[in-house]
Amino acid sequence: MHTTSIKELKLIANTLRQNIIKMLYKAKSGHTAGPLGMADIFTALYFHHLNVYPKKPKHPDRDLLVLSNGHICPVLYAAMAKKGFFPKKELLTFRQTGSRLQGHPHRESLPGLETSSGPLGSGLSQAAGMALALKKDGKKNKVVCVTSDGEHQEGNTWEAVMFAEKYALDNLTVIVDRNRIQIDGFTEEIMPLKSLREKYASFGWGTIEINGNNMKDILTALHISMKPRKHALVIIAHTTPGKGVSFMENKYEWHGKPPSEEEAVRALEELEEQRRHLE
Numbered sequence: 001m002h003t004t005s006i007k008e009l010k011l012i013a014n015t016l017r018q019n020i021i022k023m024l025y026k027a028k029s030g031h032t033a034g035p036l037g038m039a040d041i042f043t044a045l046y047f048h049h050l051n052v053y054p055k056k057p058k059h060p061d062r063d064l065l066v067l068s069n070g071h072i073c074p075v076l077y078a079a080m081a082k083k084g085f086f087p088k089k090e091l092l093t094f095r096q097t098g099s100r101l102q103g104h105p106h107r108e109s110l111p112g113l114e115t116s117s118g119p120l121g122s123g124l125s126q127a128a129g130m131a132l133a134l135k136k137d138g139k140k141n142k143v144v145c146v147t148s149d150g151e152h153q154e155g156n157t158w159e160a161v162m163f164a165e166k167y168a169l170d171n172l173t174v175i176v177d178r179n180r181i182q183i184d185g186f187t188e189e190i191m192p193l194k195s196l197r198e199k200y201a202s203f204g205w206g207t208i209e210i211n212g213n214n215m216k217d218i219l220t221a222l223h224i225s226m227k228p229r230k231h232a233l234v235i236i237a238h239t240t241p242g243k244g245v246s247f248m249e250n251k252y253e254w255h256g257k258p259p260s261e262e263e264a265v266r267a268l269e270e271l272e273e274q275r276r277h278l279e
């Protein structure tokens, strides 16, 4: 737990969003909407909640962050660079041949990544296995798994949900990016998920539902996740895909599209304007 103020956290989230736009523009490929929508949550995780050691990424006391929806990795890389895991200038190598910052995270390329991801639907199983192993070893490290709503259309996710109940994984917190979009449409039109909170609750999990772009809500939920409990906990985070860039918000067309030069300039102007209001 760190003592960064809400204002400072909002400024960091704005920096992450600006860097996401710059990375995607430079790469000329990649995913825009998801990373922008999750910038507030990644800020809270890396600058408030998780115990991580950028200069000693394998530190035995570190908390484990499992990014299941690997395609939103621009926000993970932007947060890791800001935290000091690697030089900020490396962000502009995103998606290039030989870069440590692959379009989907490759654990063995970049210190600080706990898993490789990209094939959707498997991260929660990996996180649940890690949480069980830590419990068996009597360790206190937290496991946080970030997953998307689209991944809840896959069976493997629900197998992990059952597993976490059976083994009472009280050291596991799952954050669902409930942004209501997937690759080519709205979740509720393609395969309705309805209330994920009710579904998780019926599997015996603790549940919290928040506005995932409200920093106070996020911090409160993470605070609750630290209290002693007897079960795994899910935070259903309602986020706005494309958050911070007016012409990208709530448009599934921005799921996997980078900005053109003109769009990148407009996006950065809007984000800079928001920054002025924060300062």
Ligand SMILES: Cc1ncc(C[n+]2csc(CCOP(=O)(O)OP(=O)(O)O)c2C)c(N)n1
Pocket: 033, 034, 069, 071, 072, 118, 119, 120, 121, 148, 149, 150, 151, 179, 180, 181, 182, 183, 241, 255
């Ligand atoms: C197993 C698997 N199937 C399909 C894909 C292709 N794919 C990449 S992102 C995506 C959309 C998934 O929805 P969600 O994660 O909610 O997307 P977002 O909210 O970021 O737009 C799909 C189908 C994949 N990466 N893995």
Ligand SMILES: [Mg+2]
Pocket: 148, 149, 150, 177, 178, 179, 180, 181, 182
């Ligand atoms: Mg989604």
